[in-house]
Amino acid sequence: MKLKPTLIAGAIGLIFIGGLSLSSYFEEKGSDEEKQLDRESEEKLLLEDPTSISGNSNFLELSSTYGIDLKTLTDAFLLEDTDPALFETRDLEHYYQNIDENIEIGNEAVQAFIAIHNDLDFEFIDIYLPKEAIDILKSLGKISPAEDAYFLDHTVSNIEVDISDVELEVEKENNLTGNTTLQDLINMGLTQESIESVTGIAIENTQILLRDYAEDNDLSYGEVKGDIEVLLSSLN
Amino acid sequence: MTFKKLNIRRITQIFFFALVALLAFNHTLSETGQSLPWIAEVSLHAICPFGGIVTLYSLATVGDYIKKIHESSLMILGISTALAFLFGPVLCGWICPLGSIQEWIGLLGKKIFKRKYNTFIPKDIDKPLRYIRYFTLAWVIYVTAKSATLVFLNVDPYFALMNFYSGEVTFSAFIVLGLTLGGSLFVERPWCKYACPYGAYLGLFNKIRIFKLKRHDNSCIHCTKCDRVCPMNIDISHTNVINDPQCISCMECTSDKACPIPNTLNFEISKGN
Numbered sequence: 001m002k003l004k005p006t007l008i009a010g011a012i013g014l015i016f017i018g019g020l021s022l023s024s025y026f027e028e029k030g031s032d033e034e035k036q037l038d039r040e041s042e043e044k045l046l047l048e049d050p051t052s053i054s055g056n057s058n059f060l061e062l063s064s065t066y067g068i069d070l071k072t073l074t075d076a077f078l079l080e081d082t083d084p085a086l087f088e089t090r091d092l093e094h095y096y097q098n099i100d101e102n103i104e105i106g107n108e109a110v111q112a113f114i115a116i117h118n119d120l121d122f123e124f125i126d127i128y129l130p131k132e133a134i135d136i137l138k139s140l141g142k143i144s145p146a147e148d149a150y151f152l153d154h155t156v157s158n159i160e161v162d163i164s165d166v167e168l169e170v171e172k173e174n175n176l177t178g179n180t181t182l183q184d185l186i187n188m189g190l191t192q193e194s195i196e197s198v199t200g201i202a203i204e205n206t207q208i209l210l211r212d213y214a215e216d217n218d219l220s221y222g223e224v225k226g227d228i229e230v231l232l233s234s235l236n
Numbered sequence: 237m238t239f240k241k242l243n244i245r246r247i248t249q250i251f252f253f254a255l256v257a258l259l260a261f262n263h264t265l266s267e268t269g270q271s272l273p274w275i276a277e278v279s280l281h282a283i284c285p286f287g288g289i290v291t292l293y294s295l296a297t298v299g300d301y302i303k304k305i306h307e308s309s310l311m312i313l314g315i316s317t318a319l320a321f322l323f324g325p326v327l328c329g330w331i332c333p334l335g336s337i338q339e340w341i342g343l344l345g346k347k348i349f350k351r352k353y354n355t356f357i358p359k360d361i362d363k364p365l366r367y368i369r370y371f372t373l374a375w376v377i378y379v380t381a382k383s384a385t386l387v388f389l390n391v392d393p394y395f396a397l398m399n400f401y402s403g404e405v406t407f408s409a410f411i412v413l414g415l416t417l418g419g420s421l422f423v424e425r426p427w428c429k430y431a432c433p434y435g436a437y438l439g440l441f442n443k444i445r446i447f448k449l450k451r452h453d454n455s456c457i458h459c460t461k462c463d464r465v466c467p468m469n470i471d472i473s474h475t476n477v478i479n480d481p482q483c484i485s486c487m488e489c490t491s492d493k494a495c496p497i498p499n500t501l502n503f504e505i506s507k508g509n
Contacts, residue, residue: 005493011322012319019312019314019318020308020311020312
């Protein structure tokens with residue numbers, strides 16, 4: 001078989017373009033597989049290591065990921081009247097009203113609950129759980145004697161809850177978030193006087209968070225936020 | 237010009253020269269925040285097959301590429317090796333921009349010196365000089381493996397040619413480029429013949445390539461036109477199967493170009509000598 005120059009040129013083009021295209025295809029495939037492996041590794045890590053649960057995990061996700069009945073979770077953390085798909089673990093800190101300021105029940109408490117429930121390794125340092133959570137774990141036979149002994153001094157009873165102080169996920173899509181400062185509100189079009197008229201408290205520093213402004217002056221953040229939202233909507 | 241008279245190889249050379257120049261230019265532009273639309277922002281290192289060779293040691297030992305070398309270099313190394321296995325060093329004769337520009341400057345040399353062109357170096361000096369490129373190949377691979385850096389970049393005329401405006405080219409590389417381009421006025425493809433490490437590697441495939449350059453002695457009239465047009469000064473008229481490592485598979489000697497007798501000098505699948 002004889003080769004003509006045209007055939008050589010064609011072969012060069014075909015092999016080059018074909019080779020580079022294949023290379024791009026396999027690079028992309030490899031990249032997708034790498035991402036898939038990363039996701040699988042991440043999921044595996046999550047399942048084996050409850051400390052990898054982040055504060056923006058909601059209770060519906062946790063129920064699904066760890067195979068824990070959703071009602072078990074919501075009952076344990078007194079979330080019966082909330083939407084578990086919107087309630088994130090970090091929201092617990094603002095949800096519980098009458099807990100001693102030296103005690104924190106938040107994301108780590110949820111990590112601990114899941115660790116005990118699913119028999120995963122966990123280091124219990126300054127971890128407190130609601131009494132309801134401990135009772136549920138005992139009723140399910142999940143708590144070990146050592147854990148039971150630990151939680152004798154680390155259980156909080158008679159917790160009061162207030163959903164209005166919690167900024168649920170869907171609300172974060174609105175302009176007002178937990179990071180909104182008084183200056184942000186002024187930038188949105190409100191005046192310092194209008195904010196003061198709603199809260200009745202003089203503003204000395206516009207750089208503080210709205211949440212801190214409310215809580216520092218013994219006001220309900222939820223109520224102040226609601227009033228501010230009314231003011232903002234009147235601007236539109 | 238009819239389709240038959242179209243110089244397909246010249247067109248292919250111009251295409252790849254323009255492509256590589258454009259890619260190199262666009263990469264330099266992209267570093268200033270501007271780049272041409274629709275053109276990839278790849279560095280010259282990413283499209284240089286020789287980068288694939290020098291990084292093999294590093295890849296084999298520590299599992300990582302030499303700095304500045306990319307996976308694409310290995311891909312292009314693979315493609316050019318596959319082409320060499322089939323047809324010999326077609327990358328040299330059809331694609332390499334440095335080879336092409338030497339050839340084009342050689343056209344000027346041919347116009348100036350006519351038949352004397354490409355005959356200035358006596359054969360007894362030319363022959364041993366042809367082995368220098370193997371030492372270059374071995375040296376580059378060794379020093380790159382030892383230092384894990386692209387040492388060759390300091391003298392690489394290909395990089396100098398495509399990046400002369402970028403400020404990244406060393407003085408020594410400019411000297412080598414100058415000697416290469418200036419030398420092309422007197423000798424055809426001086427870099428390819430005497431110094432190119434990648435040509436040294438690809439040329440080895442001429443011993444085993446699937447499609448061989450074959451001269452049919454029974455129809456050959458020994459006019460030696462093939463010898464005269466060969467850019468690499470190979471003694472074609474006295475060889476039946478041209479497997480010289482210097483052959484760049486340009487096909488200038490074949491019956492499709494210089495050889496006046498049809499089917500006498502062909503690129504074909506050969507079952508033996």
